[in-house]
Amino acid sequence: MAISRRTFIKAASLGSVAASLPKRSWASSSTVSRTHRSAKVVVLGMDGMEPSLLRRFMNEGIMPTFKRFLEGGGSLQNLATTMPPQSPVAWSSFISGTNPGGHGIYDFIHRDPATFTPYLSTSRSSGSSKHLEIGGYKIPLVAGKMDLMRQGPTLWTTLEEHDVPATVFQIPANFPVTSASTRAVSGMGTPDLLGGYGICSYFTDDYVTGMKSDGAKIRRVRVIDHKVEAKITGPRNTFKDGEPETDVPFTLYRDPWEPTLRIDILGQRIVLREGEFSDWVPISFELLPYFASIGGVVRFYAKQVHPRLKLYVTPINIDPMDPAFPICSPPEYSRELAEAVGRFYTQGLPADTKALQNGILSDDDYLRQAKIVLEENLRVLHHELDRFHEGLFYFYFSSLDQNCHMLYRNMDPAHPLYDPKASEEVKNAVRYFYRQMDLALKDTLAKVGSDATVLIASDHGFGHFTREFHLSSWLVQEGYTKLKVPLGETEGDVYNIVDWSKTRAYALGINGIYVNMIGREKNGIVAPTDAQALKDEIAAKLIAVTDPQNGNAIISNVYDSLRIYSGPFMALAPDLQVGYRPNYRVSDEGILGKFPATIIGDRTNKWASDHCIDPIFVPGVLLSNREIRIQDPAIWDMAPSILTLMGLPTPRSMTGRNIFAV
Amino acid sequence: MNTLFDLLLAPFAVLSPIWGLTLISALAGVVLVLLYGRVSNQRKLREVKRAIGAALYESILFRRDLGVSLRAQARMLKGAGHYFVLALPPLAILLVPCILLLAQLQVRYGVRPLTPSESTVVAVKLTDSQPLKGLALQTDGSIEATAPVRIPSLHESIWRITPHSTGTFNISIPAVEITQPIEVGQEVVRLRPLTSRSFWDTLLYPSDLTLPPLIESIEVAYPERSYAPFGVTMHWVIMFFLISLASGLVAAKVFHIEV
Numbered sequence: 001m002a003i004s005r006r007t008f009i010k011a012a013s014l015g016s017v018a019a020s021l022p023k024r025s026w027a028s029s030s031t032v033s034r035t036h037r038s039a040k041v042v043v044l045g046m047d048g049m050e051p052s053l054l055r056r057f058m059n060e061g062i063m064p065t066f067k068r069f070l071e072g073g074g075s076l077q078n079l080a081t082t083m084p085p086q087s088p089v090a091w092s093s094f095i096s097g098t099n100p101g102g103h104g105i106y107d108f109i110h111r112d113p114a115t116f117t118p119y120l121s122t123s124r125s126s127g128s129s130k131h132l133e134i135g136g137y138k139i140p141l142v143a144g145k146m147d148l149m150r151q152g153p154t155l156w157t158t159l160e161e162h163d164v165p166a167t168v169f170q171i172p173a174n175f176p177v178t179s180a181s182t183r184a185v186s187g188m189g190t191p192d193l194l195g196g197y198g199i200c201s202y203f204t205d206d207y208v209t210g211m212k213s214d215g216a217k218i219r220r221v222r223v224i225d226h227k228v229e230a231k232i233t234g235p236r237n238t239f240k241d242g243e244p245e246t247d248v249p250f251t252l253y254r255d256p257w258e259p260t261l262r263i264d265i266l267g268q269r270i271v272l273r274e275g276e277f278s279d280w281v282p283i284s285f286e287l288l289p290y291f292a293s294i295g296g297v298v299r300f301y302a303k304q305v306h307p308r309l310k311l312y313v314t315p316i317n318i319d320p321m322d323p324a325f326p327i328c329s330p331p332e333y334s335r336e337l338a339e340a341v342g343r344f345y346t347q348g349l350p351a352d353t354k355a356l357q358n359g360i361l362s363d364d365d366y367l368r369q370a371k372i373v374l375e376e377n378l379r380v381l382h383h384e385l386d387r388f389h390e391g392l393f394y395f396y397f398s399s400l401d402q403n404c405h406m407l408y409r410n411m412d413p414a415h416p417l418y419d420p421k422a423s424e425e426v427k428n429a430v431r432y433f434y435r436q437m438d439l440a441l442k443d444t445l446a447k448v449g450s451d452a453t454v455l456i457a458s459d460h461g462f463g464h465f466t467r468e469f470h471l472s473s474w475l476v477q478e479g480y481t482k483l484k485v486p487l488g489e490t491e492g493d494v495y496n497i498v499d500w501s502k503t504r505a506y507a508l509g510i511n512g513i514y515v516n517m518i519g520r521e522k523n524g525i526v527a528p529t530d531a532q533a534l535k536d537e538i539a540a541k542l543i544a545v546t547d548p549q550n551g552n553a554i555i556s557n558v559y560d561s562l563r564i565y566s567g568p569f570m571a572l573a574p575d576l577q578v579g580y581r582p583n584y585r586v587s588d589e590g591i592l593g594k595f596p597a598t599i600i601g602d603r604t605n606k607w608a609s610d611h612c613i614d615p616i617f618v619p620g621v622l623l624s625n626r627e628i629r630i631q632d633p634a635i636w637d638m639a640p641s642i643l644t645l646m647g648l649p650t651p652r653s654m655t656g657r658n659i660f661a662v
Numbered sequence: 663m664n665t666l667f668d669l670l671l672a673p674f675a676v677l678s679p680i681w682g683l684t685l686i687s688a689l690a691g692v693v694l695v696l697l698y699g700r701v702s703n704q705r706k707l708r709e710v711k712r713a714i715g716a717a718l719y720e721s722i723l724f725r726r727d728l729g730v731s732l733r734a735q736a737r738m739l740k741g742a743g744h745y746f747v748l749a750l751p752p753l754a755i756l757l758v759p760c761i762l763l764l765a766q767l768q769v770r771y772g773v774r775p776l777t778p779s780e781s782t783v784v785a786v787k788l789t790d791s792q793p794l795k796g797l798a799l800q801t802d803g804s805i806e807a808t809a810p811v812r813i814p815s816l817h818e819s820i821w822r823i824t825p826h827s828t829g830t831f832n833i834s835i836p837a838v839e840i841t842q843p844i845e846v847g848q849e850v851v852r853l854r855p856l857t858s859r860s861f862w863d864t865l866l867y868p869s870d871l872t873l874p875p876l877i878e879s880i881e882v883a884y885p886e887r888s889y890a891p892f893g894v895t896m897h898w899v900i901m902f903f904l905i906s907l908a909s910g911l912v913a914a915k916v917f918h919i920e921v
Contacts, residue, residue: 225814255813
């Protein structure tokens with residue numbers, strides 16, 4: 001069987017998953033005639049824009065464009081969000097015009113009921129099933145697969161059917177990109193080259209005790225005569241037996257006197273000052289000598305040069321100039337963008353929140369990176385606005401969401417993790433990014449013309465996260481989850497310490513609880529007929545849980561999936577979704593099913609603001625330069641409203657309403 | 663030599679790089695074939711080619727007679743060897759102008775000037791590491807430079823520079839008395855990416871800078887130009903080779919030159 005070089009390269013990466021995804025047709029279907037003149041609709045998706053902060057900053061005068069936008073006849077309303085109010089879930093509802101039952105995304109994390117294996121909810125990959133083994137190498141004969149898990153028709157499916165041009169930049173839950181004629185680049189949910197949400201590298205000659213390696217490859221290096229030899233670890237080489245890690249060596253030279261350094265990597269020389277990020281540096285990992293390799297891009301950051309060397313390297317992003325995975329449609333789109341405005345972050349969660357949480361980056365370091373992410377975004381925005389003439393233009397900003405998660409605490413002296421010694425820049429970071437959103441709106445309004453409908457939408461709001469609830473441990477304490485060992489006596493992972501023969505319910509993901517159901521779970525023990533009573537019992541108990549520190553209730557609502565979701569893709573829904581009160585959320589350990597000894601504790605992680613609580617507390621915002629004529633718009637109303645605005649029919653699967661009609 | 667090529671290539675500098683390179687390549691193909699016609703023994707080449715053709719015809723005609731066919735094929739091989747021997751000296755002669763032309767094209771069409779805000783590195787290699795500590799790069803306000811990274815073990819110092827406007831700017835290192843022009847803009851101009859004491863570097867990267875005694879080389883990492891004729895990205899040398907080959911074959915036909 002003949003295998004092309006491209007097939008080899010793709011098959012080798014991410015466990016051979018990227019191989020041979022069918023070539024998409026870029027040309028519009030010739031059978032569809034242009035029967036509708038498309039209106040101009042621009043949507044700025046500002047993830048995590050909090051209504052109260054928006055109003056506050058408008059009053060403070062740092063968002064004058066938003067203020068003028070409203071004074072000029074625009075509408076502002078809270079935008080009801082999904083349960084759970086998580087970005088992949090909410091934006092999927094935006095895309096599909098329906099509740100999660102209509103698109104099948106219920107959390108960042110789903111689980112396979114047959115194996116209890118957790119996985120990222122929006123995409124799944126599988127390696128090549130057939131190989132030819134030659135001298136220590138495994139040559140894939142059948143290509144791997146990568147599937148988008150979001151189901152159902154999308155907003156742009158209808159636009160494509162009616163030949164309406166659309167550009168959709170980095171909307172979450174859209175990887176791999178599957179659109180036909182819509183120009184799209186994937187956003188949240190796009191992995192780094194290692195296949196996860198982003199693993200950085202960190203090289204230092206300092207002691208690294210106390211630094212968490214979660215989300216980072218920490219390497220202790222030796223500086224000899226101001227020179228360091230090191231390697232960036234790449235994806236596993238699925239062409240080789242044992243699938244060893246690939247790597248790219250580099251040499252670092254440090255100036256003996258100045259805080260500057262030089263990095264030599266793959267024939268490129270990079271000069272950096274302390275406190276400076278490099279431009280994007282393309283790197284390539286060899287899979288089959290002289291035949292197949294896989295490329296990505298990184299930025300280096302000289303955190304410290306003297307006396308100790310501290311070098312941070314971003315997660316290896318998929319190179320937009322030559323994407324190894326389907327991050328865009330048409331296939332040349334990301335390259336075209338990168339040639340026009342420079343390379344940009346393709347990783348779904350671009351600013352490295354993990355590195356800040358792990359202590360690799362400081363608040364100031366992180367903020368520098370976050371500003372670069374936004375600068376890149378704005379360059380793309382301006383480029384696309386310059387050529388937007390008709391149809392739909394959707395543009396996504398991650399900045400408010402990511403930076404509120406990490407830096408909102410430094411804006412509020414009442415927050416337990418407020419750092420009074422933080423720089424003014426860090427303390428004003430949230431203000432800065434809101435201000436930038438204002439400037440983005442200003443540029444947009446200036447370029448799209450008065451005939452365009454302009455919508456600004458956020459998928460949820462924000463609040464502080466100061467106390468964490470170990471939901472999985474609570475289920476153990478209440479006897480719903482049974483462990484093989486006493487609670488807190490093991491660091492064991494997820495479900496290898498669970499006694500499934502006695503477990504009636506278990507938690508996984510940020511808000512979900514699952515019943516261990518006969519016929520669905522691998523070792524289910526609860527009959528489907530008993531499930532409702534069990535769910536009601538758990539919900540009632542959870543509502544009654546109080547914080548021993550202050551006596552406050554922790555949970556405001558526990559939602560039964562059967563009551564809040566409807567649609568053809570209910571199979572993966574958790575049976576219960578826990579709606580926390582403000583300041584509370586599930587702990588990080590609980591998300592992946594670990595079992596800490598305590599039930600509730602202080603949040604000590606710098607990820608100290610959040611939105612994965614009861615959606616009634618964290619609505620998003622919706623602004624429009626057209627009158628919003630319904631009182632309680634929701635994020636699933638957006639797609640039907642946009643289609644109606646364009647004079648197009650709304651697919652039956654879209655259950656949302658038209659916000660512009662009474 | 664630089665001045666000669668400056669004059670020869672000046673008319674093409676007004677064209678966009680891809681058209682300039684296309685025209686130069688096409689003309690180079692014609693000129694090289696004409697030159698080949700002058701420096702090669704065309705009469706002998708024709709005779710050998712005719713003999714090879716005759717042997718080929720013989721081997722086809724007498725393909726049922728193994729002995730005759732094999733002898734004909736042996737003559738073909740011998741003829742091919744003879745042809746190679748005849749072609750080698752003129753090709754060796756052509757190699758000289760070819761290398762000179764390619765080197766000159768490399769500094770014009772292989773690399774391009776910087777654009778405003780585009781960073782690159784300037785590296786200076788000294789003959790001795792002693793003066794490294796005192797090295798400082800001076801620029802005018804149009805170019806920003808980082809502090810140096812000095813590497814005593816390599817006798818080398820490197821800076822990152824970033825121009826802010828278009829034009830030709832000088833950067834200098836007073837301690838070792840050298841001034842290096844930096845080109846910023848869109849035009850096709852002769853760049854000086856590398857000035858070195860090495861013979862091969864001097865041959866391949868023609869430069870008119872004079873190196874002071876303390877300096878082994880000075881390098882400006884200008885970005886490569888990219889070419890994508892008909893949407894196919896290719897190195898400029900490949901493009902030169904393909905176009906000059908095509909035009910050379912046409913010229914050979916037109917001017918009845920055996921190649």
